Amino acid sequence: QKEVEQNSGPLSVPEGAIASLNCTYSDRVSQSFFWYRQYSGKSPELIMSIYSNGDKEDGRFTAQLNKASQYVSLLIRDSQPSDSATYLCAVLTGGFKTIFGAGTRLFVKA
């Protein structure tokens, strides 16, 4: 069974700090990696996609991918209370199926 693992949290950080969210996956031939943000009671919203090793930055968000270690992370700089949500890691596997992690709950304290 191909898996995507995330720490369920909650991860609590003070306002203005860097939040670091981590994800590991089991399928070595996975091709594409996504981070979604889900507010309570709402649907997931795509915030980052990353396809190759290294870092990808978009505003306050940085996605990091290390295929050798089967590890993908999301850094949120200058965290704001509005960033408080559940963050879902999703992996497009070699079988062309997207598998979602259970999510990490993030709380940003004002």
Add this chain to the structure above:
Amino acid sequence: DGGITQSPKYLFRKEGQNVTLSCEQNLNHDAMYWYRQDPGQGLRLIYYSQIVNDFQKGDIAEGYSVSREKKESFPLTVTSAQKNPTAFYLCASSIKSNYVYNEQFFGPGTRLTVL
């Protein structure tokens, strides 16, 4: 305005009743998906469709049925055979490029409650 719409937003079902959840997209996406999310849990795939008039079972298809008669529409029926249907149902779609289905975009969801 492009996007994915789901209706209704809230749905109540009586025991033994079939209900149908609507999902429509005007993004011209090839693939469409139905997921179920239970409180505090991740997304579980119910059914997906890559082209019109074709669909495949996901991980938890029992008690559900779908159709894909049009590219834009992918309705989900929750049948009376689904014993625990209370959940948040999410529809998603994705475009296909270079033989790969890319990131999925989600509709607003339908919250189904069994009375």
